[in-house]
Amino acid sequence: xxxxxxxxxxxxxxxxSILDRLPGDIARSLRGLPIRVLDELEEIRFxxxxxxxxxxxxxxxxxxxxGGMIVAKEEIEKIFSLLMHHSTxxxxxxxxxxxxxxxxxxxxxxxxxVITEGDRVISIRDxxxxxxxxxxxxxxxxxxxxxxxxxxxxxxxxxxxxSPPKCGKTxxxxxxxxNLSNRGYKMGVCDERSEIAxxxxxxxxxxxxxxxxxxDGCSKDxxxxxxxxxxxxxVIAVDELGSVSDARAAEQVTxxxxxxxxxxxxxxxxxxxxxxxxxxIKNGTxxxxxxxxxxxxxxxxxxxxxxxxxSLLGQSDMKWE
Numbered sequence: 609x610x611x612x613x614x615x616x617x618x619x620x621x622x623x624x625s626i627l628d629r630l631p632g633d634i635a636r637s638l639r640g641l642p643i644r645v646l647d648e649l650e651e652i653r654f655x656x657x658x659x660x661x662x663x664x665x666x667x668x669x670x671x672x673x674x675g676g677m678i679v680a681k682e683e684i685e686k687i688f689s690l691l692m693h694h695s696t697x698x699x700x701x702x703x704x705x706x707x708x709x710x711x712x713x714x715x716x717x718x719x720x721x722v723i724t725e726g727d728r729v730i731s732i733r734d735x736x737x738x739x740x741x742x743x744x745x746x747x748x749x750x751x752x753x754x755x756x757x758x759x760x761x762x763x764x765x766x767x768x769x770x771s772p773p774k775c776g777k778t779x780x781x782x783x784x785x786x787n788l789s790n791r792g793y794k795m796g797v798c799d800e801r802s803e804i805a806x807x808x809x810x811x812x813x814x815x816x817x818x819x820x821x822x823x824d825g826c827s828k829d830x831x832x833x834x835x836x837x838x839x840x841x842x843v844i845a846v847d848e849l850g851s852v853s854d855a856r857a858a859e860q861v862t863x864x865x866x867x868x869x870x871x872x873x874x875x876x877x878x879x880x881x882x883x884x885x886x887x888x889i890k891n892g893t894x895x896x897x898x899x900x901x902x903x904x905x906x907x908x909x910x911x912x913x914x915x916x917x918x919s920l921l922g923q924s925d926m927k928w929e
Contacts, residue, residue, distance in 0.1 A: 622714075622742065622744060625714070627639060631683065634687070638652070648664045648665040652739075652740040653737070653740075655679065656684050657679070657680065659671065681736075684736065684737075684738060688738060703731060704729045706718060707801075709801050712806045712814075717739040717741065718732055719736055720735040745815060746776075750780050753909060754788075764788065765895045767895075768896070769869070769872075775900045780871075780898075781847060781870075785797060786816050794819050794821075795820040795842070795845060797821070797845050798826070798845070799822050800826065800827060800831065802825055803847060804816070804822075823835055829857040832844060832846070832860050836864050841866055844867070844869075846858070848871055848873065850884070852884045855883075858885065889915050890915070892915045894915060897914075899912070
Protein backbone atom coordinates (compact mmCIF):
# COMPACT_ATOMS: atom_id res chain seq x y z
CA UNK A 609 0.00 0.00 0.00
CA UNK A 610 1.30 3.45 -0.88
CA UNK A 611 1.93 5.81 2.02
CA UNK A 612 0.59 9.36 2.19
CA UNK A 613 4.09 10.68 1.54
CA UNK A 614 4.37 8.52 -1.63
CA UNK A 615 1.09 9.98 -2.85
CA UNK A 616 2.21 13.57 -2.21
CA UNK A 617 5.49 12.93 -4.04
CA UNK A 618 3.54 11.58 -7.05
CA UNK A 619 1.33 14.68 -7.02
CA UNK A 620 4.31 17.01 -6.95
CA UNK A 621 5.99 15.14 -9.79
CA UNK A 622 2.76 15.59 -11.74
CA UNK A 623 2.97 19.32 -11.10
CA UNK A 624 6.60 19.33 -12.28
CA SER A 625 5.53 17.83 -15.61
CA ILE A 626 3.49 20.99 -16.19
CA LEU A 627 5.96 23.57 -14.86
CA ASP A 628 8.84 22.07 -16.84
CA ARG A 629 7.00 23.02 -20.04
CA LEU A 630 6.39 26.68 -19.17
CA PRO A 631 8.68 29.70 -19.71
CA GLY A 632 11.31 29.99 -16.97
CA ASP A 633 10.05 33.13 -15.25
CA ILE A 634 6.46 31.89 -15.14
CA ALA A 635 7.55 28.48 -13.85
CA ARG A 636 9.66 30.11 -11.12
CA SER A 637 6.76 32.32 -10.04
CA LEU A 638 4.45 29.31 -9.84
CA ARG A 639 7.02 27.25 -7.94
CA GLY A 640 7.17 30.12 -5.44
CA LEU A 641 3.55 29.61 -4.45
CA PRO A 642 2.92 28.08 -1.00
CA ILE A 643 3.29 24.28 -0.96
CA ARG A 644 -0.34 23.90 0.07
CA VAL A 645 -1.48 25.86 -3.02
CA LEU A 646 0.78 23.85 -5.33
CA ASP A 647 -0.32 20.51 -3.90
CA GLU A 648 -4.02 21.31 -4.41
CA LEU A 649 -3.62 23.27 -7.66
CA GLU A 650 -6.42 22.58 -10.14
CA GLU A 651 -5.96 25.07 -13.00
CA ILE A 652 -3.50 27.61 -14.38
CA ARG A 653 -5.08 30.25 -16.62
CA PHE A 654 -3.32 32.55 -19.06
CA UNK A 655 -5.19 35.30 -20.94
CA UNK A 656 -3.80 37.94 -23.28
CA UNK A 657 -3.01 41.16 -21.40
CA UNK A 658 -4.26 39.73 -18.10
CA UNK A 659 -2.50 38.37 -14.99
CA UNK A 660 -1.75 34.68 -14.49
CA UNK A 661 -4.44 33.13 -12.29
CA UNK A 662 -4.40 29.76 -10.55
CA UNK A 663 -7.25 27.89 -8.91
CA UNK A 664 -6.39 25.73 -5.93
CA UNK A 665 -8.54 24.22 -3.20
CA UNK A 666 -11.59 26.00 -4.61
CA UNK A 667 -9.92 29.43 -4.36
CA UNK A 668 -8.50 31.84 -6.93
CA UNK A 669 -4.97 33.25 -6.68
CA UNK A 670 -3.35 35.93 -8.83
CA UNK A 671 0.30 35.12 -9.49
CA UNK A 672 2.87 37.89 -9.09
CA UNK A 673 5.73 37.67 -11.59
CA UNK A 674 9.10 39.27 -11.92
CA GLY A 675 8.99 41.75 -14.77
CA GLY A 676 5.26 42.39 -14.43
CA MET A 677 2.06 40.45 -13.85
CA ILE A 678 0.48 40.82 -17.31
CA VAL A 679 0.82 38.10 -19.96
CA ALA A 680 1.48 39.65 -23.37
CA LYS A 681 0.26 38.12 -26.64
CA GLU A 682 3.81 37.05 -27.51
CA GLU A 683 4.07 35.17 -24.21
CA ILE A 684 0.80 33.35 -24.88
CA GLU A 685 2.21 32.19 -28.20
CA LYS A 686 5.46 31.11 -26.51
CA ILE A 687 3.59 29.21 -23.79
CA PHE A 688 1.45 27.42 -26.37
CA SER A 689 4.50 26.48 -28.45
CA LEU A 690 6.38 25.15 -25.40
CA LEU A 691 3.40 23.06 -24.31
CA MET A 692 3.42 21.40 -27.74
CA HIS A 693 7.23 20.96 -27.80
CA HIS A 694 7.28 23.43 -30.73
CA SER A 695 5.39 20.91 -32.89
CA THR A 696 1.98 22.34 -33.78
CA UNK A 697 1.53 19.80 -36.57
CA UNK A 698 1.64 16.76 -34.26
CA UNK A 699 -1.14 18.24 -32.10
CA UNK A 700 -3.35 19.47 -34.95
CA UNK A 701 -6.11 16.88 -34.48
CA UNK A 702 -6.45 17.82 -30.81
CA UNK A 703 -6.27 21.55 -31.50
CA UNK A 704 -9.33 21.19 -33.73
CA UNK A 705 -11.21 19.98 -30.64
CA UNK A 706 -10.15 23.01 -28.58
CA UNK A 707 -7.59 21.33 -26.35
CA UNK A 708 -4.36 19.37 -26.23
CA UNK A 709 -3.35 16.70 -23.70
CA UNK A 710 0.04 16.69 -21.99
CA UNK A 711 1.97 13.72 -20.64
CA UNK A 712 0.41 12.77 -17.32
CA UNK A 713 -3.17 13.43 -18.46
CA UNK A 714 -3.14 17.21 -18.00
CA UNK A 715 -5.55 18.93 -20.40
CA UNK A 716 -4.78 22.30 -21.99
CA UNK A 717 -7.88 24.16 -23.20
CA UNK A 718 -7.45 26.93 -25.75
CA UNK A 719 -9.49 29.82 -27.11
CA UNK A 720 -8.73 31.93 -30.16
CA UNK A 721 -9.69 32.47 -33.80
CA VAL A 722 -11.50 29.37 -35.02
CA ILE A 723 -10.80 28.50 -38.65
CA THR A 724 -13.62 26.55 -40.28
CA GLU A 725 -14.42 24.93 -43.58
CA GLY A 726 -18.17 24.59 -43.87
CA ASP A 727 -19.24 23.27 -40.47
CA ARG A 728 -15.87 21.59 -39.86
CA VAL A 729 -13.19 23.10 -37.60
CA ILE A 730 -9.82 23.20 -39.38
CA SER A 731 -7.68 24.85 -36.70
CA ILE A 732 -7.50 27.48 -33.96
CA ARG A 733 -5.15 30.42 -34.47
CA ASP A 734 -4.27 33.62 -32.60
CA UNK A 735 -4.62 31.84 -29.27
CA UNK A 736 -5.91 34.31 -26.67
CA UNK A 737 -6.55 32.08 -23.64
CA UNK A 738 -4.91 28.94 -22.26
CA UNK A 739 -6.29 26.89 -19.39
CA UNK A 740 -4.10 24.09 -18.02
CA UNK A 741 -6.27 21.66 -16.06
CA UNK A 742 -4.14 19.47 -13.88
CA UNK A 743 -4.73 15.73 -14.02
CA UNK A 744 -4.46 14.16 -10.60
CA UNK A 745 -5.18 10.95 -8.75
CA UNK A 746 -6.75 10.47 -5.34
CA UNK A 747 -6.39 6.85 -4.22
CA UNK A 748 -9.46 5.87 -2.23
CA UNK A 749 -11.78 8.57 -3.60
CA UNK A 750 -14.03 5.86 -5.08
CA UNK A 751 -14.18 3.69 -1.95
CA UNK A 752 -17.76 4.75 -1.23
CA UNK A 753 -18.84 3.80 -4.75
CA UNK A 754 -17.21 0.39 -5.08
CA UNK A 755 -19.66 -1.73 -2.98
CA UNK A 756 -22.61 -0.58 -5.12
CA UNK A 757 -21.05 -1.83 -8.37
CA UNK A 758 -21.39 -5.58 -7.68
CA UNK A 759 -24.36 -7.85 -8.24
CA UNK A 760 -24.98 -11.01 -6.22
CA UNK A 761 -22.53 -13.00 -8.36
CA UNK A 762 -19.70 -10.47 -8.06
CA UNK A 763 -20.22 -9.30 -11.62
CA UNK A 764 -19.79 -5.58 -12.20
CA UNK A 765 -22.97 -3.67 -12.93
CA UNK A 766 -23.09 -1.32 -15.93
CA UNK A 767 -22.51 2.03 -14.26
CA UNK A 768 -22.74 5.67 -15.32
CA UNK A 769 -20.91 8.36 -13.32
CA UNK A 770 -22.69 11.70 -13.81
CA SER A 771 -20.92 14.92 -12.91
CA PRO A 772 -20.76 18.61 -13.84
CA PRO A 773 -17.33 19.84 -15.00
CA LYS A 774 -14.64 20.00 -12.29
CA CYS A 775 -16.51 17.70 -9.92
CA GLY A 776 -14.07 14.81 -10.17
CA LYS A 777 -15.68 12.33 -12.58
CA THR A 778 -12.42 11.33 -14.29
CA UNK A 779 -10.61 11.10 -10.95
CA UNK A 780 -13.34 8.86 -9.52
CA UNK A 781 -13.42 6.75 -12.69
CA UNK A 782 -9.64 6.30 -12.54
CA UNK A 783 -9.84 5.12 -8.92
CA UNK A 784 -12.67 2.71 -9.74
CA UNK A 785 -10.45 1.24 -12.48
CA UNK A 786 -7.50 0.92 -10.08
CA ASN A 787 -9.65 -0.65 -7.40
CA LEU A 788 -11.37 -3.23 -9.62
CA SER A 789 -8.11 -4.07 -11.40
CA ASN A 790 -6.41 -4.77 -8.08
CA ARG A 791 -9.37 -6.97 -7.08
CA GLY A 792 -8.67 -9.27 -10.03
CA TYR A 793 -10.88 -7.91 -12.81
CA LYS A 794 -9.38 -7.49 -16.29
CA MET A 795 -9.96 -3.81 -17.10
CA GLY A 796 -9.97 -2.36 -20.62
CA VAL A 797 -9.68 1.43 -20.83
CA CYS A 798 -10.55 3.39 -23.96
CA ASP A 799 -8.67 6.62 -23.22
CA GLU A 800 -9.65 8.90 -26.08
CA ARG A 801 -8.12 12.06 -24.59
CA SER A 802 -5.24 10.38 -22.70
CA GLU A 803 -6.67 11.70 -19.42
CA ILE A 804 -7.61 8.51 -17.60
CA ALA A 805 -4.28 6.68 -17.64
CA UNK A 806 -2.08 9.67 -18.60
CA UNK A 807 0.05 7.49 -20.89
CA UNK A 808 3.37 8.76 -22.23
CA UNK A 809 5.14 6.51 -24.76
CA UNK A 810 2.81 3.70 -23.69
CA UNK A 811 3.52 4.00 -19.96
CA UNK A 812 0.58 5.07 -17.71
CA UNK A 813 1.33 8.14 -15.62
CA UNK A 814 -1.33 7.20 -13.06
CA UNK A 815 -1.88 4.09 -10.95
CA UNK A 816 -4.61 2.23 -12.84
CA UNK A 817 -3.95 -1.21 -11.34
CA UNK A 818 -2.02 -4.25 -12.45
CA UNK A 819 -4.67 -5.82 -14.71
CA UNK A 820 -5.53 -2.82 -16.87
CA UNK A 821 -5.00 -2.49 -20.63
CA UNK A 822 -5.24 0.91 -22.33
CA UNK A 823 -6.19 1.88 -25.87
CA ASP A 824 -4.80 5.40 -25.88
CA GLY A 825 -5.71 8.36 -28.06
CA CYS A 826 -8.33 6.75 -30.30
CA SER A 827 -12.05 7.30 -30.67
CA LYS A 828 -14.41 5.31 -28.47
CA ASP A 829 -15.93 3.28 -31.30
CA UNK A 830 -12.52 2.17 -32.59
CA UNK A 831 -10.93 1.69 -29.15
CA UNK A 832 -13.83 -0.29 -27.72
CA UNK A 833 -13.93 -2.59 -30.77
CA UNK A 834 -10.19 -3.25 -30.49
CA UNK A 835 -10.41 -3.97 -26.75
CA UNK A 836 -13.28 -6.42 -27.22
CA UNK A 837 -11.51 -8.27 -30.03
CA UNK A 838 -8.02 -8.36 -28.58
CA UNK A 839 -7.98 -8.17 -24.77
CA UNK A 840 -11.00 -10.15 -23.46
CA UNK A 841 -11.74 -7.61 -20.70
CA UNK A 842 -14.19 -8.18 -17.86
CA VAL A 843 -14.93 -4.44 -17.74
CA ILE A 844 -14.46 -1.59 -20.23
CA ALA A 845 -14.15 1.96 -18.87
CA VAL A 846 -14.58 5.15 -20.90
CA ASP A 847 -14.74 8.85 -20.06
CA GLU A 848 -17.25 11.48 -21.20
CA LEU A 849 -19.88 9.65 -23.18
CA GLY A 850 -22.36 12.07 -24.69
CA SER A 851 -22.99 11.70 -28.41
CA VAL A 852 -25.14 9.22 -30.30
CA SER A 853 -21.99 7.57 -31.67
CA ASP A 854 -20.66 7.25 -28.10
CA ALA A 855 -23.90 5.51 -27.10
CA ARG A 856 -23.51 3.07 -29.99
CA ALA A 857 -19.95 2.38 -28.89
CA ALA A 858 -21.18 1.71 -25.35
CA GLU A 859 -23.77 -0.70 -26.73
CA GLN A 860 -20.94 -2.78 -28.23
CA VAL A 861 -19.70 -3.39 -24.70
CA THR A 862 -22.97 -4.56 -23.19
CA UNK A 863 -23.93 -6.70 -26.21
CA UNK A 864 -20.58 -8.47 -25.88
CA UNK A 865 -21.40 -9.39 -22.28
CA UNK A 866 -18.74 -7.06 -20.89
CA UNK A 867 -19.48 -4.65 -18.04
CA UNK A 868 -19.38 -0.92 -18.79
CA UNK A 869 -18.28 1.87 -16.49
CA UNK A 870 -18.53 5.31 -18.05
CA UNK A 871 -18.82 9.00 -17.20
CA UNK A 872 -20.89 11.81 -18.67
CA UNK A 873 -21.50 15.49 -18.03
CA UNK A 874 -24.66 16.28 -16.10
CA UNK A 875 -26.07 17.10 -12.70
CA UNK A 876 -28.87 14.61 -12.18
CA UNK A 877 -30.63 11.38 -13.07
CA UNK A 878 -32.87 13.44 -15.37
CA UNK A 879 -29.83 14.72 -17.28
CA UNK A 880 -28.65 11.15 -17.77
CA UNK A 881 -32.11 10.09 -18.90
CA UNK A 882 -32.19 12.87 -21.53
CA UNK A 883 -28.79 11.84 -22.91
CA UNK A 884 -28.26 9.33 -25.75
CA UNK A 885 -27.70 6.76 -22.98
CA UNK A 886 -31.20 7.32 -21.58
CA UNK A 887 -32.67 4.30 -23.33
CA UNK A 888 -30.14 2.01 -21.64
CA ILE A 889 -31.16 3.42 -18.26
CA LYS A 890 -34.88 2.99 -18.97
CA ASN A 891 -34.47 -0.65 -19.99
CA GLY A 892 -32.17 -1.40 -17.04
CA THR A 893 -29.03 -2.12 -19.06
CA UNK A 894 -27.35 0.64 -17.03
CA UNK A 895 -28.35 -0.20 -13.47
CA UNK A 896 -26.17 2.16 -11.42
CA UNK A 897 -26.03 5.95 -11.73
CA UNK A 898 -23.50 7.70 -9.51
CA UNK A 899 -24.11 11.44 -9.09
CA UNK A 900 -21.06 13.51 -8.11
CA UNK A 901 -20.83 16.97 -6.58
CA UNK A 902 -18.11 19.42 -5.61
CA UNK A 903 -19.74 20.09 -2.22
CA UNK A 904 -17.72 20.07 -0.05
CA UNK A 905 -14.93 18.84 -2.36
CA UNK A 906 -14.72 17.49 -5.94
CA UNK A 907 -15.49 13.79 -6.07
CA UNK A 908 -18.15 13.93 -3.36
CA UNK A 909 -20.84 11.30 -3.94
CA UNK A 910 -24.17 13.12 -3.91
CA UNK A 911 -26.24 10.00 -4.62
CA UNK A 912 -26.14 6.49 -6.03
CA UNK A 913 -29.29 5.44 -7.88
CA UNK A 914 -30.67 2.37 -9.59
CA UNK A 915 -32.20 2.55 -13.06
CA UNK A 916 -35.61 3.41 -11.59
CA UNK A 917 -34.20 6.55 -9.88
CA UNK A 918 -34.34 5.04 -6.39
CA SER A 919 -31.53 6.11 -4.08
CA LEU A 920 -29.36 3.31 -2.70
CA LEU A 921 -27.18 5.42 -0.43
CA GLY A 922 -27.35 4.39 3.19
CA GLN A 923 -29.15 1.13 2.41
CA SER A 924 -26.37 -1.23 3.39
CA ASP A 925 -28.50 -4.32 2.82
CA MET A 926 -28.68 -3.41 -0.89
CA LYS A 927 -24.98 -2.80 -1.46
CA TRP A 928 -24.26 -6.37 -2.53
CA GLU A 929 -27.62 -7.23 -4.04
